[in-house]
Amino acid sequence: MADGEEFVINGQKIWTTLAQDATHMFVLARTDKAAKKQAGISFLLVDLASPGVRVRPIRDLAGHEEFNEVFFDAVRVPRENLVGGLNEGWNIAKALLGFERIHIGSPKMPQYALGILTRVAGLRGLQADPAWQERYTALRMEIEDLADTYARFVEIVKRGEPLPPEVSMLKILATELFQRIADLIIETAGEAAQLHGAIELGGGRVDVLAPFYKAKPATIYGGSNEIQRNILAKNVLHLPG
Ligand SMILES: Cc1cc2nc3c(=O)[nH]c(=O)nc-3n(C[C@H](O)[C@H](O)[C@H](O)COP(=O)(O)OP(=O)(O)OC[C@H]3O[C@@H](n4cnc5c(N)ncnc54)[C@H](O)[C@@H]3O)c2cc1C
Structure with missing residues (x-):
């Protein structure tokens, strides 16, 4: 709501990554009901030290507190913190989401x-197993494909x-391969995969579940992969809605 030279924000935003460490956050606020x-x-830039802001950390499945719920109780935001035009925040959000998707779509x-897979297989003496090798090689080749696709999108950014909207495809490819x-x-890892944190395995230490805990949310954040598929169906394949 606009009030003179300020906006007044009331509401709540869940899943804000690293809000506990941030000084500012972007908020998409409804300004025309x-x-x-x-x-x-x-699109507003909000100083998290403003009166009325409360940041509540959320503990995830892995026991980390990396994302948060942020509450806004009559938080006053100066008009100069409006990014872009009034009521035109969605265009900025879409551009930002494109960058988020290319970032998530990196082969890193x-x-x-x-x-980690290579290390776990080495510790369990499976690297010479032909059945394991076949699956490992297929995944490795998929990473090469992903790296090529990623490079194509990077060129677009460089230009x-x-x-x-095809960048949604990159996000799906990267996160589902990661998973x-x-x-x-x-x-x-076999039975050892039941254990949380760094564990002893075949004479070495490795955190078997760490990639799993990182991979699952990657299919959700940046817009869930179901939504990415909807974007591709509508804006790339032009299928009827
Ligand atoms: C680790 C993590 C960090 C995050 N960090 C941030 C952050 O920093 N900032 C931020 O703003 N957000 C962040 N998010 C939020 C994230 O962007 C949302 O969780 C995500 O976009 C899904 O939205 P939602 O949670 O509202 O799920 P919902 O929209 O409720 O979806 C629930 C399920 O229904 C499916 N679904 C919903 N609508 C459709 C449809 N039309 N067609 C088909 N399937 C559908 C979804 O794919 C999903 O499986 C984070 C999330 C996670 C998990």
């Missing part, structure tokens, strides 16, 4: 998981062009 859906929303996380590698780590 009569407008429908994504219209009538403004699958490569990290493959490193200063807007990211096309499949995390699943194979668990299978490769």
Whole structure:
């Protein structure tokens, strides 16, 4: 709600990563109640030290407190903290989400998981097993494919062009590959995968579940993969809704 030279925010936002360490946060706030859906929303930069802001950490399945619920109780935000035009915040949000998806679509996380897979297989003496090798090689080749696809999108960013909706495909490819590698780590570790944290395995120490805990949420944040598939169906394949 606009009140003179300030906006006044009331409400709550769940799942804000690292809000406990942040000084500011972006908020998409409804500034026109009569407008429908994504219209009538403004993009505001909020100082988290403002009176009326409360940050409540949420503990995840792995026991970490990395994301938070943020409450806004009559928080006053100066008009100069409006980013872009009034009621035009969704366009900025869409551009930001494109960048988030290319960031999540990097081959880095699958490569990290493959490193742990290689180590777990080595500790369990499975690296010479032909059946395991076949699955490992297939995943490794998928990472190469992902790296090529990622490079294509990076070129678009380097040319200063807007990211096309196809970037949703990159997010799906990267996160589902990451998850499949995390699943194979668990299978490769056998019974040891029931244990939380760094464990002894075949004479070495390794955290078998760490990639699994990171991979599952990656299919959700940045927009869930179901929503990414909807975007591809509508904006890339132009299928009837
Ligand atoms: C670890 C983590 C960190 C996060 N960090 C941030 C952050 O920093 N900032 C932030 O703003 N958000 C953050 N989020 C929130 C994240 O973006 C949302 O959780 C995600 O977009 C899904 O939205 P939702 O939770 O409202 O699920 P919902 O929309 O309630 O969806 C629930 C389920 O229904 C499915 N679904 C919903 N609608 C459709 C549809 N139309 N068609 C098909 N399936 C559908 C979804 O795919 C999902 O499986 C984070 C989430 C996680 C898990």
